[in-house]
Amino acid sequence: MIESYIPIFLILAVAVVFGVVSANMSWLLGPQRPNRAKNSTYESGMEPVRTAHDRFSVKYYMVAVLFILFDIEVVFMYPWAVQYRNLGLYGFVEMVVFIGILLVGFVYVIKKGALQWD
Amino acid sequence: MDVLDIAIALIKIVVMFVVVLLTVAELVYTERKISAWIQNRVGPNRVGWLGLLQPYADVVKLLLKEDIVPAAANRFIHTLAPVISIGVAFSTLAVIPIAGPTITLFGRTVHMVIADVNVGILYVLALTSMGVYGLTLSGWASNNKYSLLGGLRSAAQMISYELSMGLSLIGVIMITGSLQLTDIVHHQHGWMWNLVLQPVGFITFLVASFAETNRAPFDLPEAEPELVGGYHTEYSSFKFALFFLAEYANMITSSAVITTLYLGGWQVPYLETFGLSDGWMVLVQILAFMLKVAFLLFFFQWVRWSVPRFRYDQLMNLGWKVMLPLAIANIVLTGALLLFL
C-alpha cells in the first residue's frame, strides 16, 4: 500500500528539479550587469524609507491562529465524513455538538471584533 | 514495485508535465484573447497564425532578460519561493484520475492516474497549504515593504479560504464515503454528478478556488495600482515567469480538482450503453475530462474580466463571516438529509 506513494515522491522530485533548473536558467542565459540603481529596493522611484521589516498589524496573527483552530476542526471532520453512513444518528449528534461548541467560540471571536478588518 | 512500474510512473509524470506546460502556454494566449474580445479589441495577432505563438515569444523574451536580485534581498529564499509555488502547482495533479478503465502497457495494467493514494483529497489540501509558503516567502525575501505587505495579505487570504475549501469537501466525502479521488469519480455515474447533489458546496468550493489561486476578483495581493507588483515586485526574468506559470498551473489544477469532485471527472453519462472497447472508452473519457477542465478555465478567465476586484476587508469578511458559516450549514444539512433519506 505504500507503493502507491512512490509516484508521489517521484513527482515531487521532478517538480522540484524543474523548478530549480528553470529558476536558475535566466541567471545562466541572461546578461549580468548589476549597477546601483538596479540592485536597490523598489519604492516607486524614491529612495527606500526605513527598513522593510517594521512591525505589522496583529490582525494577521489573529487570522493565522483562528485558521489553525478551524483547520483542526476540519481535520476531525474528515474521518467522520468517511464513516458517516456507518455512524448513523449517533455520529451526527456527536458532530453537531462538536460544531456547536466551536460555533460558540466563533461567535465570541466575531463579537469581540477580532476579525474586524478595517 | 520494480523498475518497470517506476518507469511507467515516470512516463505518466513526464506526459502530464508536457501537457500542463503546453496548456499553460495556451492559457497565456487565451487570457489575452478573451480579455481583448471582452474589451472589444483584437488582442495578439502578429506572432504566428492568429497570434498563437505569442506565449512562446514571451517565454523566450523572459528567459533572456537579466536576473536581478536586489542587494538587500535574501538570495536563497528569493530563489526558493517560486520553486515552491511551481512545485506545489504541478504535484497536485498526481492524484487526479483522467479515465476509468485501465490500459495495458508493456504487460502491466496501468491506471489512468499517477498516484492513487487513499487519502487523495487530503493530499490536494495539504499541497494547497504548502503553496501558501511560496507567496509568503517571496514577500519576505525581497526585503521590500510592498512585497512584504503583498505576501502577508495573500497568505492571509489563502488561509482564510482554505477553510471553506476543506469544509465544502466534507459534503462530497459524506456522500461518497471515501477520500480516494477515483472512488469519488466512480460514484458520480449517470446523472448523479456532485454538482447536482451538493450545489451549495460547489459554489463555496468554486469561490474558494478563485481565492486560492489569487485570481480575480480576489487578486488584490498582486493588483498593480495598490501594491505595485505585490509579492512579485522584485522578481525579474524567469523567476517572474515562474510565478505566472505557477498561477496558471494552479488554475489548471483547481479546474481539474473541481471537475473531479463536482463535475463527474471523466464520467460521460450513459457511455456504457454504447458498448465501446476499453481503448476507445479511455479516449472518450480523457476528452470529456479535458473539455470540462477547459470550460472551467474559460470560466476563470471570463470572470476575471467581468467582475470588479474585492477590497481587502470585503474579501476577508466574505471568507470568514459568510463562506465559513455557509459551508458548516451545508455539512449539517447534508448530514441531516443523508440520515433521513
Place this chain on the structure above:
Amino acid sequence: MTFETILFYVLALAGIVSALLVITRRNPMHAALFLIVNFVALAGIYLTLHAQFVAITQVLVYAGAIMVLVLFVIMLLNLQNEQDLFEKRSWRSYSGPILSLLLLALLLRTVAFVSGGSFDRISPESERIGTVANIGQQLFTAFVFPFEMASLLLLAAMVGAVILAKKRFP
C-alpha cells in the same frame, strides 16, 4: 536491507539533519524553513508505519498551518539574527545536554521494554489501523469523549487567542 528499511533510514537522516539545522541557524527564517523540512520528514516516517491519516494531517496541520503562524510571528515581530549571548560555563549550561541524554536513555529503555527488544517489527495490524475509515470508526464510537474534550480545548484556545491580542480591538 529491504526497501522500507532504506526509506526509513533516509527519512530519519533527513529528520535528524534538519532538526540539527533548526537549532543551529542564526536567522530565524532559515530555522523555520528547516523545521518545515523536519515535519515533512516526520510525515514520511509515519507513512512507513502505514499511518496515512496521521502523515497527511501532519503535513496539513503542522507544516501547513502551524508553521504559517510561526512564519507570521517571525515576520511581524521582525526577529533579527540571534546575537551570541555570553554565558558563563556554570552547572546550568551543562544540565541541558545531560538531561537530554537521560531522556533519550529512558525512551530507548521504554521502547525496548514494550517491543521485546527488536526495533524493526511493524505490527501486522498497522495496515488496517492506519486507514481513515478505521480512525473514523474508532474515534466516534470508542473514543468519543476525548473527541468532545478536544472541542472544548479548541474553544479555550480561541478565547485565549482573542484575549492575548486584545489590546488593539476597540
